[in-house]
Amino acid sequence: MAAGPLETILNPSSIALAGASNNMSKMGTIQMLNLIDSGFPGEIMPVHPRESVVLGKKAYPAIADLPYAPDLAILVVPTALVPGMLEDFGKLGTRHAIIITAGFKETGEEGMGLERRIIEIARNHGIRFLGPNCLGIVNTHLPLNVTVAPILGYGGGLSLASQSGTYIAQTVHFLRRNGIVLGTAVSVGNEADIDITDCLEYLGQDEYTKAIGLYIEGIRDAGRFLRVARRVSRDKPIVAQYVGGTEAGARSGSSHTGAIAGPDYIYDGLFEQAGIIRVDTIEEVYRFGWALATQPPLRGPRIAVLTNSGGPGSGIATTLNAAGLEVPEFSDTVREQVSQFLPGHASARNPVDLTFHIDMKALTVKIPEILFSDDGIDGVIIHGIMDTGFMDLLYPSVSKHMDVTREQFLKYGEISLDELVAMPCAYGKPLLISSFFDTSDHCVRLFHKHSIPTFDSPEKAAKAMWALYKHCLFRQRSASTPAKSTRVTIPAQAREIFSNRSRTGMDEYAAKQLLKAYGIPTTDEFLAASREDALKAARRLGFPVAVKACSPLISHKTEHGLVFLDVENEDAVSRAFDAIRAYDPDAQVLVAEMLRGKREFMAGVSYHPGFPPCVMFGLGGVFAEAHRDFAIRLAPLSREDAREMIESLHARTLLGNYRSMEEVDMDALADILVRLGDIALDFPGIKEIDLNPIIIAGGAPKVADSLMIIP
């Protein structure tokens, strides 16, 4: 892959920064302070109209005065100055910039105009840039930091791309106390040029990045995002939070970075399809991301839980189960081995509960060794390891009865975790730690030092294990079926049907013919121009039949009494035909086979700004709206995408041998969804497609009604 603009932006050899001064309360100053102190190995050149020295560095009065074109220009100046300065950098020959300054698209019409201007200037000069309205970048490997907070930890495997600057720059306390260390972090702001998908692509091939965290308010090209994420997630876990899926979330995002949000369910579909682990909180982006970045991949769902307390053990066990993981009973061998290290009343079942037990060796070495080496266990969670944190609590009382200094007392209590911290790597299985203690506990510090994730409550460790499991499932999926497109060229017949549509649009018959051209099974049916035609058709199909008005101009045909089902004989066909013609003398009449089947599904295509056509699949029938049981995937769909969306239905048991009904032909059903996506891509003129109901007759799905709207 050719080095993209982020390669230079994150690894420049020289930086010019406009907006820093010697006034310590200014944002630009703070950023330059952090840049200097980050240990950035290149040259830093401040631009300032009056100061000759800024924070100890020679300053230049104007961009034109710089001795050479820096690799990277950073602007933290008043909004109105941005276009001119960007122009000046362009003239000088700088080709990469970060525009921190806000006041653009996110503020409304005027700002939007200003943003268009800087895009144009950048284009004229071949400048690639981050922002505007962003908070900069961090690369702890170079190192380089131009955010408002210093780097507190260097060289971590978790990298971030975020539509909020706060999440790369103002959570350092949170990260430090949880032992989380970032690698690269990029604040993308308004994404006038470089966007979060570019960052994902960059981080995907960045050798230091082991896992990627994303904070998303809206994706502007979901199709491209999907293609990139799908590729990246095959090797590297991606965990993402999307906040635009509610009314207030969308409003907030739009004020923040001018993002265009979409409904929550299309992001559910996008993330599943892309192999992205979706979470609901930024805490989970960090914590799960850290677990994914540091631990060996989980290879299966079987987790051993080891604690010194039944409460946390139960909380972990139940959270794992609820998330679809297993807490299997141990084999007899494991149980026997474990038992020898337990007090009499303790439980050697899974979870193992040592109870209040002072033998830390059992908790930290002996039992973990047994669990890690057992083939029936894929991952381990331990709660209850502690030393000085607990000792320190006791010291004030103990010191009244023992002649010992605090330091001696704590030193005496310190335990070694050398063996335990080596186990994940040695056995190739993840280890997660739950502890209510903080870094005042020497064990917590040891875990942090060795990049073993710690969680400040038991259920969080369990939920993080779910994230590892989700990645395991994604990896299995991409290993088994490469996400290749199965698209074919547009069938000639389909083109013909589409171009021959009546001036008023596509009627049900034409829509179904189009579906047929793509191999989608639909009811057998005929268009009847006369009563005699209708009778002939009914005879050919066999009774009972369905008789319906067929015209793109008649909507709500059921409500108008223009759909006759279970038409049993010729008389009834004639009556139905006459009734339709009485309503509209020009209406065509469709005579169709009557499908028998209790199970009804529906499929359709919905359209959202920034998204390719979205294929929807769900329960059909009269009560479909009440159940709201459906899933979304973006076109084009792979066969595997289609199967997964079908199987993600809440009522998925309907697909099997439900109440002695025949199993649904899943291949046929998946094929309908794949082809439906192709149709939407092949005919962008269509703006709505509904196949409802799709009736399962004898296990085979068939489209009984179809609507296509072409505005």
Add this chain to the structure above:
Amino acid sequence: MAAGPLETILNPSSIALAGASNNMSKMGTIQMLNLIDSGFPGEIMPVHPRESVVLGKKAYPAIADLPYAPDLAILVVPTALVPGMLEDFGKLGTRHAIIITAGFKETGEEGMGLERRIIEIARNHGIRFLGPNCLGIVNTHLPLNVTVAPILGYGGGLSLASQSGTYIAQTVHFLRRNGIVLGTAVSVGNEADIDITDCLEYLGQDEYTKAIGLYIEGIRDAGRFLRVARRVSRDKPIVAQYVGGTEAGARSGSSHTGAIAGPDYIYDGLFEQAGIIRVDTIEEVYRFGWALATQPPLRGPRIAVLTNSGGPGSGIATTLNAAGLEVPEFSDTVREQVSQFLPGHASARNPVDLTFHIDMKALTVKIPEILFSDDGIDGVIIHGIMDTGFMDLLYPSVSKHMDVTREQFLKYGEISLDELVAMPCAYGKPLLISSFFDTSDHCVRLFHKHSIPTFDSPEKAAKAMWALYKHCLFRQRSASTPAKSTRVTIPAQAREIFSNRSRTGMDEYAAKQLLKAYGIPTTDEFLAASREDALKAARRLGFPVAVKACSPLISHKTEHGLVFLDVENEDAVSRAFDAIRAYDPDAQVLVAEMLRGKREFMAGVSYHPGFPPCVMFGLGGVFAEAHRDFAIRLAPLSREDAREMIESLHARTLLGNYRSMEEVDMDALADILVRLGDIALDFPGIKEIDLNPIIIAGGAPKVADSLMIIP
């Protein structure tokens, strides 16, 4: 209310403790150390066979040697010694005990026997006790602490009752760094005598307790728990975690305290009915409990969000929305008022985003004042307040360019929060704070000092606001309808039907007659002993009718072809009658009206150990099992319980004017559920009741089929 045993246990004037020594690594010793250092104002008397002085206190070689009967005996001795020592304390006259020692019911048969023995000894001497297998108690108001960790904060309004000792004794670091202070905390262990319901009852009337947190692995008398919780939750918020609802959770709980767990959904129903806020993690028990204990009640769903960053603002907004709260657009007046304190590019909409802005006064006083005083806002969440935590990050860099000591620099940065922390009380509205900083930040310390809850990530603050809202809804409910039982005496007719049932059980006809006796609407129907009877019945009912075999001995009558629906004429009735008699010459034949209605529900009663009969209501019909859309409440149900369970269905829109169908008569439907609960209570001999389907015909629910099993 008379003072229960917990009154004495939590407020004793003298304590004897057996199991402490001068060996600092023993659990009993640590507990005595903590007891002494807690500041307990009463007398402490260690019992030790050899030591004459334990931890500086005169020790007694045997219980019989104690100078008087202590109010409270605490046992931390080997399991085998417990019965004898309890006996000795009983003889001495002590009437309250805490048995910390483990090795009882939770270990299996033998332990179970030992537990029965101590129950008997206690009963003989009138001793009330906590445990065994518990971790003691904390009362930070007295103060008194016999757990393994010292008290780190005194006098908080959050009290706990827990089936895990860890959660009252080993989370002190977690609590301290989050500013959470407990009032009373009780570890109930195996609940051989005093159980978690007793604790709830005690805490309900404890004047210091403002909110109650529960950790539950299983409730042994759910009926009593419901009654107590329902009463308590009217005044005090209760937040609870239940972990026994999965296979591994149940297994873990059973090894831990011998708890008998039940399926998750019955606890869902129990908690809803009891007015208990259910959470999934112990962190939420603490955090939400603390918010509930310290903040004024939330009076409505409208939340204002104020931040200095769009990311956290969006995360809070979307989490609030997803949880059913509102983030309303401000009135023009509020927006104008807020705008004057914002930089030009910032958003005065809700969430307010000050962006990276140094004017802390806007964030801490000016804008909060506007939001708190607006009638359109019920509660406030703020993210971004900070002072020394941020300054401290900058100091290493700044100090290179400024001649200032760290202390001076931090002192200079400290801000006052006096006005803000007074607002919740002054305006009667809750305030929750989100901050990534920890107690190294002076603002975080100030919030903790003034009992304003802080959350270490934005979404958590939003979720805590949901807990306040849930309590608001529970309070509104109990204000509008006192949860009074509407039970009536058993209808004489019902008794008769029940006692006249055939030797082989209740058939469908008898079951429906019983329902009718309670006023539950069922199909009109007749039992036919002859073909002529059947024809007469059909004529009276009018065609079409349903004809079914009616016998408690024939199960799966549909599968055996013994149910004939839509029987249109006399011939068909005769054929149906004959077919049933051909299958079983002794079978009775039921001729019933044929109900017309697309919407089908089902109701039933399920039975679980420790629970009163549980009334179930859900979607009926062929696809019911696939949808799994149902709710549970414990009998007896109030009318309000019944309505809530109906409205809790996922597909609740079916109840309204769905697709031009008539609205369901909710009173009639609720009445069915209330009466169904009564039947289950009145006739404990019945072990299964199913009303399926309940068909909605013309808006009115009617039971079309019913099954009652009497083993």
